[in-house]
Amino acid sequence: MTFTVTVLPSGVSFHVDRDEPILTAAIRQGVGLPYGCKDGACGSCKCKRLEGRVIHGAHQAKALSEDEENAGYTLTCCAAPQTDLVLEARTVAGANQFPVRKMPCRVISIHRPAPDVAVLRLQLPANDKLEYHAGQYIEFILPDGARRSYSMANAPHLQADKPSIELHIRHMPGGRFTDHVFGAMKEKEILRLEGPFGSFFLREDSDKPIVLLASGTGFAPVKAIIEELRFKALTHRPAVLYWGCRSRVDLYAHDWALQTAREFPSLRYVPVLSEPRPEDGWTGRTGLVHQAVLADLPDLSNHQVYACGAPVMVESAQRDFVALAGLPADEFLADSFTSEADKHGPGA
Ligand SMILES: Cc1cc2nc3c(=O)[nH]c(=O)nc-3n(C[C@H](O)[C@H](O)[C@H](O)COP(=O)(O)OP(=O)(O)OC[C@H]3O[C@@H](n4cnc5c(N)ncnc54)[C@H](O)[C@@H]3O)c2cc1C
Numbered sequence: 527m528t529f530t531v532t533v534l535p536s537g538v539s540f541h542v543d544r545d546e547p548i549l550t551a552a553i554r555q556g557v558g559l560p561y562g563c564k565d566g567a568c569g570s571c572k573c574k575r576l577e578g579r580v581i582h583g584a585h586q587a588k589a590l591s592e593d594e595e596n597a598g599y600t601l602t603c604c605a606a607p608q609t610d611l612v613l614e615a616r617t618v619a620g621a622n623q624f625p626v627r628k629m630p631c632r633v634i635s636i637h638r639p640a641p642d643v644a645v646l647r648l649q650l651p652a653n654d655k656l657e658y659h660a661g662q663y664i665e666f667i668l669p670d671g672a673r674r675s676y677s678m679a680n681a682p683h684l685q686a687d688k689p690s691i692e693l694h695i696r697h698m699p700g701g702r703f704t705d706h707v708f709g710a711m712k713e714k715e716i717l718r719l720e721g722p723f724g725s726f727f728l729r730e731d732s733d734k735p736i737v738l739l740a741s742g743t744g745f746a747p748v749k750a751i752i753e754e755l756r757f758k759a760l761t762h763r764p765a766v767l768y769w770g771c772r773s774r775v776d777l778y779a780h781d782w783a784l785q786t787a788r789e790f791p792s793l794r795y796v797p798v799l800s801e802p803r804p805e806d807g808w809t810g811r812t813g814l815v816h817q818a819v820l821a822d823l824p825d826l827s828n829h830q831v832y833a834c835g836a837p838v839m840v841e842s843a844q845r846d847f848v849a850l851a852g853l854p855a856d857e858f859l860a861d862s863f864t865s866e867a868d869k870h871g872p873g874a
C-alpha cells in the first residue's frame with residue numbers, strides 16, 4: 527500500500543510505502559526535502575503537517591518535542607504516513623541533481639594534522655567520480671549495515687582528473703568507526719560508501735553575504751564550500767569564516783585558511799579558541815565561536831548562515847542568531863554532526 531505526500535507551497539507530490547519513512551521515499555524519488563542526520567537527532571527535516579496522520583519512530587526530544595508533535599510538526603526522516611499527507615516544507619533546489627549511489631572506495635592516505643583529527647583521502651573507482659554539491663556528505667556502510675556519515679572536504683571540481691574525496695574525521699573515543707580509523711585502519715583498505723546526501727550546500731539563488739560557521743571537523747564541508755565559491759568566482763557575496771576549536775593545535779588547517787583568505791579577498795577568516803593553552807601564545811579571539819559572530823555581526827537580518835559541527839554549537843547558533851540577531855529562520859543552513867551518543871543518550 528502506498529500513500530501520496532504533497533508538499534506545499536511547491537505542490538510537488540510523491541508516493542511513500544506503508545511503514546516507509548517519508549524522507550527515504552523523497553530521496554529515492556529525487557524530491558528535495560531539507561534534512562541532515564536522517565536519524566531523528568538533528569531536527570533539520572522538521573516540517574508542519576497540514577493534513578493526514580503519521581507514526582513517528584524513535585527520535586530525540588531535542589529534534590521534536592512532544593508539544594511540537596502534538597501541534598502537528600513532523601520529522602520526515604522517522605515518520606511513516608498512515609494516510610495521504612499534506613506537508614508544509616521548503617523544497618531545496620538542486621537537491622535531486624545528483625544520483626545517490628553505492629560504491630567501493632580505497633583508502634589512499636591517512637594524515638593526522640591534529641592529535642584527534644584524521645584526514646582520509648579515498649580513491650573512487652576509475653572513471654566513476656562522485657557527483658555532489660560542496661557541503662554534502664557520504665555514508666560508510668559498515669559490515670553489519672550500520673552507517674556513519676562524513677562530509678566531503680574537497681569541492682567536487684577538485685576530483686576532475688582523479689576520482690577521490692577527502693574527509694576530516696575527529697576521533698570519538700569508544701566510537702565504533704573512529705576507533706578503527708585511529709587504530710587498525712591502513713592505507714589500501716577498502717570501504718563501502720553511499721552518497722551524496724544532505725541539503726547543506728550553497729544556495730546559489732541568493733545574493734546575501736555569507737557567514738560560514740564551523741566547530742572542529744565541521745570545517746570539512748565549509749572548506750569544500752569555500753573552494754566552490756572560489757572556483758565559481760562568486761565574489762559578489764562576501765563571506766566570513768568563523769572556525770571555533772578548543773586550542774591552537776585543533777585548528778588543523780589554520781595555514782590553509784589564512785592563505786585562502788589572502789588569495790580570495792572576498793573571504794575573511796576569524797579563528798576562535800574556546801580553551802587556548804598558555805603555550806599557544808594566542809592573541810586572537812577567544813570564547814564560543816557563535817558568540818564571536820554575534821559580537822561582530824549583531825544584525826544578521828540580511829545574511830545567510832552555513833553552520834556545521836558539534837550539535838551543541840549548531841543548536842546555540844540557530845537559537846541565538848534568530849532570537850538575538852534577527853536572522854530569518856530559513857537562512858540558517860546547518861549540518862549537525864550527531865553521533866550514536868546523541869541518538870541513544872539522554873534526551874533520545
Ligand atoms: C550529516 C553528518 C555529517 C557528518 N560529518 C562528519 C565529518 O565530516 N567529520 C566528523 O568527524 N564527523 C562527522 N559526523 C559524525 C560521524 O557521522 C560519527 O557520528 C562520528 O564520527 C562518530 O562515529 P563512531 O562510529 O566513531 O562513534 P559512535 O559509535 O557513533 O559513538 C559515538 C560516541 O557515542 C558513544 N556511544 C556509542 N553508542 C552509544 C549508545 N548506545 N549510548 C550512548 N553513547 C553511545 C561512543 O562511546 C562514542 O563516544 C557527521 C554526522 C552527520 C549526521
Ligand code: FES
Pocket residue numbers: 561562563564565566567568569570571572589601602603604
Ligand atoms: S534529518 Fe530528521 S532529525 Fe535529522
